[in-house]
Amino acid sequence: MSFNLDIDIISKLEKMATGDGLNRSEWVNRLIWTEHTQRRLQADVQAGIQTTLDVHIHDASHREKRDDGKCNPRSMKGRCKTCWGDE
DSSP: OOOOOOHHHHHHHHHHHHHTTOOHHHHHHHHHHHHHHHHHHHHHHHTTSOOOOOOOSSOHHHHHHSTTOSOOTTOTTOOOHHHHTTO
């Protein structure tokens, strides 16, 4: 299968794939698989079939000490997707 990408997108794809240690095809395959999985999960949640778990990188006592009640966005453990989403 082939498809067209503009030059800016090709450059971004190349940088992301190289940064992740993948070839472009594998990177696109993973991107599509991730999007597909997220859509299925969202449909299941909306249908009441499944719920999502709140998985934080810090425990509740840490979050309670913060004014915003969230995990530290600059944590050495990474950015908590439960608190901060895909920002």
